[in-house]
Amino acid sequence: MRLKNKKAIVTGGAGGIGRATSLALAAEGAAVAVVDLNAEAAEAVAEEIRSAGGTAVAIAADVSSEADIERVVATAQAEFGGVDVVFNNAGIIRRTTAVETTVEEWDRVFGVNVRAIFLMCKHVVPIMEAAGGGSIINTGSGWGLKGGGQAISYCASKGAVVNMTRALAIDHGPAGIRVNSVNPGDVNTGMLSDEARQLGQDQASFLAEAADRPLRRMGQPGEVAQAVVWLASDDSSYVTGAALVVDGGGIA
Numbered sequence: 001m002r003l004k005n006k007k008a009i010v011t012g013g014a015g016g017i018g019r020a021t022s023l024a025l026a027a028e029g030a031a032v033a034v035v036d037l038n039a040e041a042a043e044a045v046a047e048e049i050r051s052a053g054g055t056a057v058a059i060a061a062d063v064s065s066e067a068d069i070e071r072v073v074a075t076a077q078a079e080f081g082g083v084d085v086v087f088n089n090a091g092i093i094r095r096t097t098a099v100e101t102t103v104e105e106w107d108r109v110f111g112v113n114v115r116a117i118f119l120m121c122k123h124v125v126p127i128m129e130a131a132g133g134g135s136i137i138n139t140g141s142g143w144g145l146k147g148g149g150q151a152i153s154y155c156a157s158k159g160a161v162v163n164m165t166r167a168l169a170i171d172h173g174p175a176g177i178r179v180n181s182v183n184p185g186d187v188n189t190g191m192l193s194d195e196a197r198q199l200g201q202d203q204a205s206f207l208a209e210a211a212d213r214p215l216r217r218m219g220q221p222g223e224v225a226q227a228v229v230w231l232a233s234d235d236s237s238y239v240t241g242a243a244l245v246v247d248g249g250g251i252a
Protein backbone atom coordinates (compact mmCIF):
# COMPACT_ATOMS: atom_id res chain seq x y z
CA MET A 1 0.00 0.00 0.00
CA ARG A 2 2.51 2.61 -1.20
CA LEU A 3 -0.22 5.20 -1.83
CA LYS A 4 -2.42 4.82 1.22
CA ASN A 5 -4.55 7.96 1.80
CA LYS A 6 -3.30 9.57 -1.43
CA LYS A 7 -5.73 11.17 -3.85
CA ALA A 8 -5.11 10.80 -7.56
CA ILE A 9 -6.45 12.14 -10.87
CA VAL A 10 -5.89 10.03 -14.00
CA THR A 11 -6.78 11.51 -17.41
CA GLY A 12 -7.54 9.20 -20.30
CA GLY A 13 -8.44 6.88 -17.43
CA ALA A 14 -10.81 4.79 -19.54
CA GLY A 15 -8.16 3.90 -22.15
CA GLY A 16 -5.56 1.15 -22.16
CA ILE A 17 -2.74 2.72 -20.12
CA GLY A 18 -5.09 4.97 -18.11
CA ARG A 19 -7.34 2.12 -16.98
CA ALA A 20 -4.41 -0.09 -16.00
CA THR A 21 -2.85 2.80 -14.06
CA SER A 22 -6.12 3.74 -12.34
CA LEU A 23 -6.43 0.13 -11.13
CA ALA A 24 -2.75 -0.02 -10.07
CA LEU A 25 -2.93 3.28 -8.14
CA ALA A 26 -6.11 2.08 -6.40
CA ALA A 27 -4.47 -1.26 -5.56
CA GLU A 28 -1.75 0.73 -3.74
CA GLY A 29 -4.41 2.52 -1.69
CA ALA A 30 -5.06 5.73 -3.64
CA ALA A 31 -8.52 7.20 -4.23
CA VAL A 32 -8.76 7.74 -7.99
CA ALA A 33 -10.68 10.24 -10.13
CA VAL A 34 -11.00 8.52 -13.51
CA VAL A 35 -11.25 11.28 -16.13
CA ASP A 36 -12.12 10.61 -19.77
CA LEU A 37 -14.10 11.89 -22.75
CA ASN A 38 -15.82 8.51 -22.75
CA ALA A 39 -18.16 8.83 -19.75
CA GLU A 40 -19.47 5.28 -19.86
CA ALA A 41 -16.03 3.68 -20.02
CA ALA A 42 -14.72 5.95 -17.24
CA GLU A 43 -17.63 4.92 -15.03
CA ALA A 44 -16.87 1.25 -15.75
CA VAL A 45 -13.27 1.71 -14.54
CA ALA A 46 -14.40 3.58 -11.41
CA GLU A 47 -16.91 0.80 -10.71
CA GLU A 48 -14.19 -1.83 -11.19
CA ILE A 49 -12.12 -0.06 -8.50
CA ARG A 50 -15.08 0.30 -6.12
CA SER A 51 -16.11 -3.33 -6.50
CA ALA A 52 -12.54 -4.34 -5.54
CA GLY A 53 -12.96 -2.31 -2.32
CA GLY A 54 -11.24 0.89 -3.50
CA THR A 55 -12.38 4.50 -3.78
CA ALA A 56 -13.04 6.03 -7.19
CA VAL A 57 -15.15 8.56 -9.02
CA ALA A 58 -15.62 8.91 -12.78
CA ILE A 59 -15.55 12.38 -14.34
CA ALA A 60 -16.50 12.94 -17.99
CA ALA A 61 -14.37 15.76 -19.38
CA ASP A 62 -12.48 17.05 -22.40
CA VAL A 63 -9.02 17.75 -20.99
CA SER A 64 -8.30 20.39 -23.62
CA SER A 65 -11.02 22.61 -22.11
CA GLU A 66 -10.07 24.88 -19.20
CA ALA A 67 -13.64 24.84 -17.86
CA ASP A 68 -13.57 21.02 -17.84
CA ILE A 69 -10.19 20.90 -16.10
CA GLU A 70 -11.40 23.33 -13.42
CA ARG A 71 -14.44 21.09 -12.88
CA VAL A 72 -12.25 17.98 -12.68
CA VAL A 73 -9.97 19.51 -10.05
CA ALA A 74 -12.91 20.91 -8.05
CA THR A 75 -14.71 17.55 -8.15
CA ALA A 76 -11.63 15.60 -7.04
CA GLN A 77 -11.13 18.05 -4.18
CA ALA A 78 -14.78 17.88 -3.14
CA GLU A 79 -14.88 14.06 -3.32
CA PHE A 80 -11.48 13.26 -1.79
CA GLY A 81 -10.39 16.43 0.07
CA GLY A 82 -7.21 17.03 -1.94
CA VAL A 83 -5.02 16.00 -4.87
CA ASP A 84 -1.61 14.37 -4.29
CA VAL A 85 -1.01 12.62 -7.62
CA VAL A 86 -1.92 13.56 -11.19
CA PHE A 87 -1.33 11.31 -14.18
CA ASN A 88 -1.74 13.50 -17.29
CA ASN A 89 -2.20 10.67 -19.75
CA ALA A 90 -5.03 11.43 -22.20
CA GLY A 91 -3.65 11.53 -25.71
CA ILE A 92 -4.50 11.23 -29.39
CA ILE A 93 -2.46 10.54 -32.51
CA ARG A 94 -2.79 11.52 -36.16
CA ARG A 95 -0.61 9.45 -38.51
CA THR A 96 0.12 12.14 -41.08
CA THR A 97 3.10 14.10 -42.42
CA ALA A 98 3.27 17.91 -42.29
CA VAL A 99 1.90 18.11 -45.83
CA GLU A 100 -1.08 15.92 -45.00
CA THR A 101 -1.94 17.49 -41.62
CA THR A 102 -4.67 20.13 -41.44
CA VAL A 103 -4.30 23.09 -39.09
CA GLU A 104 -7.40 21.88 -37.21
CA GLU A 105 -5.84 18.43 -36.65
CA TRP A 106 -2.56 20.00 -35.51
CA ASP A 107 -4.42 22.18 -33.00
CA ARG A 108 -6.52 19.28 -31.71
CA VAL A 109 -3.46 17.09 -31.12
CA PHE A 110 -1.74 19.92 -29.26
CA GLY A 111 -4.95 20.71 -27.35
CA VAL A 112 -5.27 17.19 -25.98
CA ASN A 113 -1.61 16.21 -25.67
CA VAL A 114 -0.02 19.50 -24.54
CA ARG A 115 -2.47 22.27 -23.55
CA ALA A 116 -4.31 19.83 -21.28
CA ILE A 117 -1.18 19.26 -19.20
CA PHE A 118 -0.54 23.00 -18.90
CA LEU A 119 -4.18 23.53 -17.84
CA MET A 120 -4.11 20.72 -15.29
CA CYS A 121 -0.88 22.02 -13.76
CA LYS A 122 -2.21 25.59 -13.72
CA HIS A 123 -5.13 24.48 -11.57
CA VAL A 124 -3.66 21.65 -9.50
CA VAL A 125 -0.24 23.04 -8.56
CA PRO A 126 -1.69 25.63 -6.11
CA ILE A 127 -3.51 22.80 -4.30
CA MET A 128 -0.36 20.69 -4.11
CA GLU A 129 1.68 23.71 -2.96
CA ALA A 130 -0.76 24.36 -0.14
CA ALA A 131 -0.56 20.69 0.88
CA GLY A 132 3.26 20.70 0.88
CA GLY A 133 3.88 18.71 -2.30
CA GLY A 134 2.70 16.15 -4.80
CA SER A 135 3.68 14.06 -7.80
CA ILE A 136 2.70 14.81 -11.40
CA ILE A 137 3.39 12.26 -14.14
CA ASN A 138 2.91 13.16 -17.79
CA THR A 139 2.66 10.63 -20.60
CA GLY A 140 5.17 11.40 -23.30
CA SER A 141 6.25 8.80 -25.85
CA GLY A 142 9.38 7.24 -27.29
CA TRP A 143 8.52 9.36 -30.32
CA GLY A 144 8.72 12.48 -28.16
CA LEU A 145 12.38 11.64 -27.58
CA LYS A 146 13.56 10.37 -30.95
CA GLY A 147 10.80 11.23 -33.46
CA GLY A 148 8.91 8.88 -35.74
CA GLY A 149 7.44 8.73 -39.22
CA GLN A 150 4.04 9.98 -40.44
CA ALA A 151 3.07 11.53 -37.11
CA ILE A 152 4.36 15.11 -37.23
CA SER A 153 1.86 16.68 -34.82
CA TYR A 154 2.10 13.76 -32.38
CA CYS A 155 5.92 13.74 -32.33
CA ALA A 156 6.03 17.52 -31.84
CA SER A 157 3.42 17.34 -29.08
CA LYS A 158 5.18 14.56 -27.19
CA GLY A 159 8.52 16.38 -27.45
CA ALA A 160 6.71 19.31 -25.86
CA VAL A 161 5.43 17.06 -23.07
CA VAL A 162 8.96 15.87 -22.23
CA ASN A 163 10.41 19.39 -22.08
CA MET A 164 7.35 20.93 -20.37
CA THR A 165 7.85 18.26 -17.71
CA ARG A 166 11.42 19.44 -17.11
CA ALA A 167 10.30 23.08 -16.91
CA LEU A 168 7.51 22.22 -14.45
CA ALA A 169 9.97 20.27 -12.32
CA ILE A 170 12.27 23.30 -12.13
CA ASP A 171 9.46 25.72 -11.27
CA HIS A 172 7.66 23.63 -8.66
CA GLY A 173 10.39 21.46 -7.14
CA PRO A 174 11.01 23.99 -4.34
CA ALA A 175 7.35 23.50 -3.28
CA GLY A 176 7.90 19.75 -2.99
CA ILE A 177 6.14 18.91 -6.26
CA ARG A 178 7.89 16.31 -8.41
CA VAL A 179 7.10 16.22 -12.14
CA ASN A 180 8.24 13.38 -14.41
CA SER A 181 7.31 11.94 -17.77
CA VAL A 182 6.77 8.29 -18.58
CA ASN A 183 7.61 7.47 -22.18
CA PRO A 184 6.16 4.22 -23.51
CA GLY A 185 7.11 2.41 -26.68
CA ASP A 186 4.44 0.35 -28.43
CA VAL A 187 1.85 -0.73 -25.88
CA ASN A 188 -1.11 -2.89 -26.79
CA THR A 189 -4.04 -0.45 -26.47
CA GLY A 190 -6.81 1.08 -28.55
CA MET A 191 -4.36 3.72 -29.77
CA LEU A 192 -2.43 1.12 -31.78
CA SER A 193 -5.64 -0.16 -33.40
CA ASP A 194 -6.48 3.45 -34.24
CA GLU A 195 -3.04 3.91 -35.84
CA ALA A 196 -3.40 0.72 -37.89
CA ARG A 197 -6.78 1.97 -39.09
CA GLN A 198 -5.42 5.43 -39.99
CA LEU A 199 -2.54 3.87 -41.94
CA GLY A 200 -4.83 1.35 -43.64
CA GLN A 201 -2.67 -1.48 -42.30
CA ASP A 202 -3.60 -4.91 -41.15
CA GLN A 203 -3.59 -4.72 -37.34
CA ALA A 204 -1.77 -8.03 -36.90
CA SER A 205 1.20 -7.00 -39.05
CA PHE A 206 1.25 -3.60 -37.35
CA LEU A 207 1.38 -5.24 -33.93
CA ALA A 208 4.06 -7.71 -35.10
CA GLU A 209 6.49 -4.83 -35.72
CA ALA A 210 7.28 -4.80 -31.99
CA ALA A 211 8.87 -8.24 -32.34
CA ASP A 212 12.24 -6.77 -33.33
CA ARG A 213 12.67 -5.05 -29.97
CA PRO A 214 15.32 -6.35 -27.56
CA LEU A 215 12.58 -7.85 -25.38
CA ARG A 216 10.93 -9.28 -28.55
CA ARG A 217 7.39 -8.20 -27.71
CA MET A 218 5.02 -5.30 -27.31
CA GLY A 219 4.41 -3.74 -23.89
CA GLN A 220 1.29 -4.30 -21.86
CA PRO A 221 -0.58 -1.39 -20.21
CA GLY A 222 0.12 -2.77 -16.74
CA GLU A 223 3.86 -2.47 -17.34
CA VAL A 224 3.53 1.27 -17.88
CA ALA A 225 1.18 1.47 -14.89
CA GLN A 226 3.84 0.06 -12.55
CA ALA A 227 6.31 2.73 -13.67
CA VAL A 228 3.69 5.39 -12.94
CA VAL A 229 2.99 3.92 -9.49
CA TRP A 230 6.71 4.16 -8.74
CA LEU A 231 6.86 7.80 -9.89
CA ALA A 232 3.70 8.59 -7.88
CA SER A 233 5.06 7.02 -4.69
CA ASP A 234 7.76 8.10 -2.25
CA ASP A 235 9.93 5.28 -3.64
CA SER A 236 10.98 7.85 -6.28
CA SER A 237 11.37 10.71 -3.77
CA TYR A 238 14.57 12.14 -5.35
CA VAL A 239 13.41 11.80 -8.97
CA THR A 240 12.06 14.86 -10.77
CA GLY A 241 12.26 16.22 -14.31
CA ALA A 242 13.08 12.71 -15.53
CA ALA A 243 11.97 11.13 -18.80
CA LEU A 244 11.48 7.48 -17.84
CA VAL A 245 11.42 5.22 -20.90
CA VAL A 246 9.28 2.05 -20.77
CA ASP A 247 9.68 0.52 -24.21
CA GLY A 248 11.23 -2.94 -24.15
CA GLY A 249 14.54 -1.41 -25.20
CA GLY A 250 13.26 -0.29 -28.58
CA ILE A 251 14.28 3.35 -28.75
CA ALA A 252 17.82 3.39 -27.43
Ligand code: NAI
Nearest residue numbers: 012014015016017037062063090091141186187189190191
Ligand atom coordinates in the same frame (compact mmCIF):
# COMPACT_ATOMS: atom_id res chain seq x y z
P1 NAI B 1 -6.10 4.78 -25.60
O1 NAI B 1 -6.64 5.31 -26.87
O2 NAI B 1 -6.45 3.40 -25.17
O3 NAI B 1 -6.45 5.76 -24.40
C1 NAI B 1 -6.52 7.16 -24.54
C2 NAI B 1 -7.69 7.65 -23.71
O4 NAI B 1 -7.70 9.07 -23.74
C3 NAI B 1 -9.04 7.18 -24.27
O5 NAI B 1 -9.80 6.57 -23.25
C4 NAI B 1 -9.68 8.45 -24.77
O6 NAI B 1 -11.11 8.45 -24.66
C5 NAI B 1 -9.05 9.49 -23.86
N1 NAI B 1 -9.09 10.83 -24.45
C6 NAI B 1 -8.79 11.20 -25.72
N2 NAI B 1 -9.00 12.51 -25.88
C7 NAI B 1 -9.43 12.99 -24.69
C8 NAI B 1 -9.82 14.27 -24.24
N3 NAI B 1 -9.81 15.33 -25.06
N4 NAI B 1 -10.23 14.39 -22.96
C9 NAI B 1 -10.27 13.32 -22.13
N5 NAI B 1 -9.91 12.09 -22.49
C10 NAI B 1 -9.51 11.93 -23.78
O7 NAI B 1 -4.52 4.91 -25.77
P2 NAI B 1 -3.32 4.63 -24.73
O8 NAI B 1 -2.32 3.88 -25.50
O9 NAI B 1 -3.79 4.12 -23.45
O10 NAI B 1 -2.76 6.12 -24.58
C11 NAI B 1 -2.49 6.73 -23.34
C12 NAI B 1 -1.31 7.66 -23.51
O11 NAI B 1 -0.15 6.89 -23.84
C13 NAI B 1 -1.46 8.69 -24.64
O12 NAI B 1 -0.97 9.94 -24.20
C14 NAI B 1 -0.57 8.13 -25.73
O13 NAI B 1 -0.09 9.12 -26.59
C15 NAI B 1 0.54 7.50 -24.91
N6 NAI B 1 1.35 6.53 -25.60
C16 NAI B 1 0.81 5.34 -26.02
C17 NAI B 1 1.60 4.42 -26.69
C18 NAI B 1 1.04 3.13 -27.17
O14 NAI B 1 1.77 2.40 -27.88
N7 NAI B 1 -0.18 2.75 -26.86
C19 NAI B 1 3.02 4.68 -26.94
C20 NAI B 1 3.49 5.93 -26.42
C21 NAI B 1 2.67 6.82 -25.78
